[in-house]
Amino acid sequence: MTPNQSRNSKTSRVSYVAVILLLWCAAICARLVYLQIFSYGTFALKARHQQQRTEAVSAQRGVIYDRAGHELAMSVSVDSVFAIPSEIHDLPVTTALLARITKADPRELFSRCNASPNFCWIARKGDAGIADRVRALHLRGVYFQKEPKRFYPKGELGAQVLGYVGMDDAGLGGIEHQYDEKLHGVDGRVIVSVDARRRWFGSVEKQPSPGENVVLTIDEKVQYIAEHELDAAMRETHAETGTIVVENPHTGEILALANRPTFNPNLSREVAPQSLKNHAVSDVYEPGSTFKLVTIAAALEEKLTRPDEVFDCQMGSIVINGMRIRDHKAYGLLPVTKILANSSDVGAIKIALRLGEDRFYKYIRAFGFGQPTGIELPGETRGLAKPVSRWSKVSIGAIAMGQEIGITPIQLAGLVSTIANDGVWVAPRIVAATTEPQTTPRTVVFHPAAERRVLSTMTAAEVKQMMQDVVLEGTGRKAILEGYSSAGKTGTAQKVDPATRAYSRTKYVASFAGFAPINNPAITVAVILDSPAGLHQGGQVSAPVFQRVSQQVLEYLHVAHDVDLPQNRQVLMTRRETKQDDLAENSPDHLGASLEVAEDASPTPVAAPVNLAHQTAGATMGSDLPGLGVTPASLRQSTAAPGPILQPSSSLPSPPTHAALASDGGATVVLDAGGGGILVPSFIGKSLRQAIETAEGSGLDLEAAGNGLAQGQQPPPGSHVPAGSKVMVHFGR
């Protein structure tokens, strides 16, 4: 090898190395072209997928108000806690700590975190305390995110009306579902860039727009009364389900809609499905005797009979088209008024036969049966009202007494309201208005929905009178109010046993639907108790509930008394002498009882004038303001409560109620300077509500027992006690 050769060889070797390395460079360039040009699409997609996240920004959900502007459902922003387990060094210890705060199962939490290293919820929409306590631990890999949480400040109140929302803020029942779109608003969208640790450094793409508010016709207080009394009724009767509807018959506004069983929408995850059901709109049941109102009203309207026409009730047995129907009781000759009062099946059938199938069906439809009322609630059923073509030969008889027809409680309230409203059917409404999101409180005007005249004013007045007789002389005697006239109709329907497809002998639906006062009725109340144990007659089971609800609601609404007690008592006393029905015999004569107690209390120098003053105030009010309807509640709130205030379009004169309130409260608070203590006022005859107000006004601690009106108290009225002392008040009927 010569030096020159060697040099050449070395030269070529240097070139070899250079060429190899240059080829490597070329390979790299090819790879760059492949990645950055040909694979650009797929990898860019992967990059976007991991770097960008489109996060929905929840819009602030609208508020649900009652008619006076009280919040029934609202959204609050709460911290949810989540973890990125991959950032946590000691997962078992961290999850154990978190589980102790969230009261979760530590093993479950650990396995959940272990399974998803990138993201894991620890506590969603929990109490504020949880997030704060977790924050205080300064745990690595644990983060917080604001999420809206639905909050129902009144708990179970109106649960089926309001509904509830799921974890994702979607309305899952009631108004929350029906108005979900409006309440929800429009979610915003944020396209956020996230780093590998899921931290955001993005910007808002689209601002969320908050949801509209919904103003209900429900009155929180009326709703409370209805639910409270329904609870009591459920306890007493052990009914399987129960419903109360309170409606303004003139406008169709639903003031209260109570259902049992119920649930707490704040704890919607634990809700049993059966308690979600809004029986008032989704239960179809055979109404029984309450439906006789349709039969008789139709016949009167068609001038086929008169209230005083006498029918032969054939001692409780009638044959229609070869089929014998037996009455629940053998009646002889009865005028139409008594047919309704005593709820004679044979009488009703005879009237229906005179009416004929087609005309009867026309009125069934006109009263709104067999079709949805259009109330703003989900799951409303239209009931079952077969067209005439599908009637059997005996159908007319069955329907006349409320069988072979299915109705909903809200339809029953509609029927009674039509009569109360001088023959005009008004569609029931539960939503007064929706208001702009996050607006300041303002008055919304309620416009009644669809109306149609079903009965003439004359006929309506006749039926009203007959319904009053039901209360005063018939099956509805337990619906007599104190200081108010009332009217109604009882219903006791045998349930169809799904197993045998025959009428059950043990299961009944006991109902009572009525209104008060007679002239210019302020409220319609329908009470339906399904399958009460023991007593099951509508007049025994549901009428008392009507009485308790109506009494309290009318007083709360400051409806003027239209009956004074002596007169009422007289009526009652005479009835007592002449009554033949054993129904009234069993019932404690509550009006008499309370009066007796009142008389016992009258020697007390303080209490007697108070009661008198109260009564006179009521009486004068009554004469001044005959048309006092639903407004006082809202008007009374208008000074204090935030939120939209509801006023019916049929505006009423300014409230007289401050005077009444003042006289009531002012008179009962009596401080005795000499005695060195508080003079105990008389609670006798007061409702629980009034008693509480009185006790609060006097600085006494009320301990209540029983239901109804106050009948006794300890210490007695007129005694002196230290401030804050306990007063035992016994309520009863």
Next chain:
Amino acid sequence: MAKRISADRWLFTITLVLVFVGLVMVFSASAVMAKERFGSEYFFLRRQMGWAAAGLVAMVLAMKFDYRRYKHPAIVFSTLGVTTTMLISVFLLDRAHNTHRWIHWGGFSFQPSELAKPALILFLAFFLENRTRSMDDWRNTIMPAVIPTLAFVGLIVFQPDLGTAIACVAITISVLFVAGLNIRYLGYGLLGSLPVLYLLIFRVAYRRNRILAFLNPYSDPQGRGFHIIQSMIAVATGGVTGVGLMEGKQKLFYLPEPHTDFIFSVLSEELGLVGAIIIVALFAIFLWRGMRAALRSQDMFGRLLAVGITCMVVVQALINISVVLGLLPTKGIPLPFISYGGSSLFVTLACVGVLLNITKHAD
């Protein structure tokens, strides 16, 4: 023979450009992370600038210093000795994270393995200069040349830093090859090293995982395939023109070590195909000018030194880029001039100074 007074302008300029690009990219890649970890976006940039300044001073000094004066046993062997001592001492000094790579001194930390590469090149160039005619002499040439290499490689492997060890082997092979080593021996060497490589790679869990991840990154995209996939995503999203300087997203904790070993991912994402190919081209030109200097060198010492230094820079760059592009399994090798890392930058610049001095003396 007319001697060139000035050094190679290409090499000099390319080096300055690459160092500048490095500073920019280090800042872009590390700003967010530096802000988070150290409270200042400039934390890494400031340090890198300090090292770059020191490195450039060293480069200029080395450029002025006649390379032939290194050709002295005292210098060569003392360099070898100091390097060996430092490589051993890391095992005694540094126990952080079960790796022994750093010597901390005052506020500085230094990676002795960076020094091993030039020390090795210097030794090989010195030792082989006068043995190019006896390259077949197994006992007197090959064994003495290879033993220090194996010693260094062994020490570095156990730091453990397989990437740098492989770079050392690649440099040694290049120098031996240019010195005239029979290709047969290279073949034997490769065959002999296979079982060792097998043991080093497949007996160590994380290396085995890297190989498996390289072969099929999508078998475990959140685990061992994560780094490779994230790096390829970064490169590909750059497209032709890139997402723009500082605009890259993958450096935000998707990429491991975005300012060191994976800085080329960030560069490709932000500057696109254009920027990436320019960088590759700069290294190719560096290769061309370096090899040109070797060819034109007056003596064997200068030629081997130039080949060694050029290969040291280029091979490391190509390995690093190949890893980033998913062409090679993951190794911890920085991208010369550009990656954050003081020892690497300083030593590389000093070596480039030596290379520049060689160009001065070339014909």
